[in-house]
Amino acid sequence: MTGAWDQNVLRARFCHALSEMYKSEVPLYGDLIDVVWEADAKAVQASKKLGGAKTLDPDDILPSRHRVERHGAIRLGTAYELSTIRRMFSVMGMYPVGYYDLSLAGFPMHATAFRPNTQDALSQHPFRVFTTVLRMELLTEKTRALAQKALSQRRIFTPRLLELLDIVETNGTLTSPECAEFIENGLETFRWHSKATVTLDEYMQLKAEHPLIADVVSFPSSHINHLTPRTIDIDLVQQLMVDHGMPAKERIEGPPKRDCPILLRQTSFKALEETVYFRDSPDGYVKGSHTARFGEVEQRGYALTRKGRHLYDRILDQVNADAAKNKVKGGHYEKLLESRFKAFPDSLSDLRGQNLAYFCYQVTSAGERLAEDGIIMAKFGTSASLQELLDQELLTYEPLTYEDFLPLSAGGIFNSNLGAVSQSKQLIMSAEPDLDGFQRCLGTCVADEFHLYSEMQEESIRRCKHQLGLDIT
Ligand code: OOG
Ligand code: NI
Numbered sequence: 001m002t003g004a005w006d007q008n009v010l011r012a013r014f015c016h017a018l019s020e021m022y023k024s025e026v027p028l029y030g031d032l033i034d035v036v037w038e039a040d041a042k043a044v045q046a047s048k049k050l051g052g053a054k055t056l057d058p059d060d061i062l063p064s065r066h067r068v069e070r071h072g073a074i075r076l077g078t079a080y081e082l083s084t085i086r087r088m089f090s091v092m093g094m095y096p097v098g099y100y101d102l103s104l105a106g107f108p109m110h111a112t113a114f115r116p117n118t119q120d121a122l123s124q125h126p127f128r129v130f131t132t133v134l135r136m137e138l139l140t141e142k143t144r145a146l147a148q149k150a151l152s153q154r155r156i157f158t159p160r161l162l163e164l165l166d167i168v169e170t171n172g173t174l175t176s177p178e179c180a181e182f183i184e185n186g187l188e189t190f191r192w193h194s195k196a197t198v199t200l201d202e203y204m205q206l207k208a209e210h211p212l213i214a215d216v217v218s219f220p221s222s223h224i225n226h227l228t229p230r231t232i233d234i235d236l237v238q239q240l241m242v243d244h245g246m247p248a249k250e251r252i253e254g255p256p257k258r259d260c261p262i263l264l265r266q267t268s269f270k271a272l273e274e275t276v277y278f279r280d281s282p283d284g285y286v287k288g289s290h291t292a293r294f295g296e297v298e299q300r301g302y303a304l305t306r307k308g309r310h311l312y313d314r315i316l317d318q319v320n321a322d323a324a325k326n327k328v329k330g331g332h333y334e335k336l337l338e339s340r341f342k343a344f345p346d347s348l349s350d351l352r353g354q355n356l357a358y359f360c361y362q363v364t365s366a367g368e369r370l371a372e373d374g375i376i377m378a379k380f381g382t383s384a385s386l387q388e389l390l391d392q393e394l395l396t397y398e399p400l401t402y403e404d405f406l407p408l409s410a411g412g413i414f415n416s417n418l419g420a421v422s423q424s425k426q427l428i429m430s431a432e433p434d435l436d437g438f439q440r441c442l443g444t445c446v447a448d449e450f451h452l453y454s455e456m457q458e459e460s461i462r463r464c465k466h467q468l469g470l471d472i473t
Contacts, residue, residue, distance in 0.1 A: 004176035007093030101433035105411025261301030308356035367394035
């Protein structure tokens with residue numbers, strides 16, 4: 001990498017600037033960050049009292065990654081917006097990973113997450129942006145025409161940002177002043193505007209079909225709709241939000257609390273009702289309101305293999321089917337969830353032994369000594385099994401952190417933040433995923449998240465092989 005342009009540094013600076021902007025736009029998000037710090041400090045203290053025996057978190061690395069870690073979400077309207085945002089994120093080392101079919105949760109949208117895709121870049125700064133785009137084909141004809149008209153007239157990227165994208169693609173780098181301009185101009189795409197581009201009538205029509213359509217289509221930018229710091233104790237954050245009188249969402253999405261945390265747990269404070277000025281003829285405005293922006297918090301657990309993910313999905317589907325059939329709600333739902341998740345192994349050795357999660361393997365100091373003394377060959381010959389090396393404590397392992405999202409949890413978060421329920425929900429629920437259509441809009445393929453985790457695991461085994469000078473089978 002040459003000169004001033006370091007993608008990891010630019011991503012960190014952009015994330016920081018965005019967080020500052022959002023704090024000033026939505027002060028309650030700043031309060032949420034304070035709550036997360038309070039909860040994390042308490043959780044660390046509590047774990048110290050217990051002798052720190054229990055692992056708090058898969059990364060186990062407070063304060064390095066945690067302090068800066070957050071994700072955000074934006075909602076786009078067109079293929080042009082999606083492909084341009086892809087170019088913009090790639091300047092910061094963020095690439096599309098995963099495909100999320102949100103019709104599963106009743107939304108006329110699909111999504112990817114732009115994020116760093118190597119362990120090194122993730123450890124330097126793991127900022128991600130969940131990015132949805134509207135599926136025009138799932139809208140009624142009348143709403144589609146209105147959406148297309150409004151979207152074709154807006155420009156969510158500044159002319160200078162578009163120039164900077166051309167520059168970096170041509171020159172392969174940005175100068176230091178260009179990096180500063182990139183951040184300044186990039187923020188404009190995510191900034192909130194209280195003046196809508198549509199009339200109140202048009203807004204009402206969009207909203208009646210689905211509140212999210214109104215959120216995507218009615219504004220001149222693709223405002224960031226939430227930012228999400230990471231915590232090591234989401235149950236405590238949920239409790240503290242309530243204690244501090246914040247409008248907390250009723251429940252934490254995702255798996256229940258476990259000894260071995262898996263995937264992702266999320267909660268939020270509910271979106272605020274904000275004043276919006278709608279267009280009125282000929283150039284006046286009429287006052288109304290819109291509810292979209294909120295603050296979220298996440299706790300990340302272990303990345304699951306496809307097998308582990310199937311088990312997770314199967315258990316969650318059963319819980320939701322039972323809950324719907326028996327009208328189970330509130331605390332009873334949590335009990336049902338906890339009891340059904342007993343079927344998901346909850347120790348590192350079971351998760352590894354049953355191939356349910358991904359791990360990073362390392363040579364222990366005993367292993368290093370043996371390798372240095374050159375007696376590995378005498379002990380094992382040319383190859384040994386992973387299990388053998390673990391049993392003899394020459395290798396150790398730790399779980400990889402889940403860096404992605406969950407469509408049903410996203411649906412739960414969306415729903416808590418939308419007042420009205422969509423009438424077209426049934427229609428949308430029967431839609432098929434459309435990965436090809438998404439990739440056409442994006443202008444490239446999305447990476448498969450399972451493949452990335454599996455590569456990280458394999459890479460760690462390759463390093464061990466090399467260090468021990470042994471073939472590991
Ligand atoms: C995206 C919701 C997805 C998450 O944390 O699951 C998301 C949205 O509200 O646009 O950010
Ligand atoms: Ni989120």
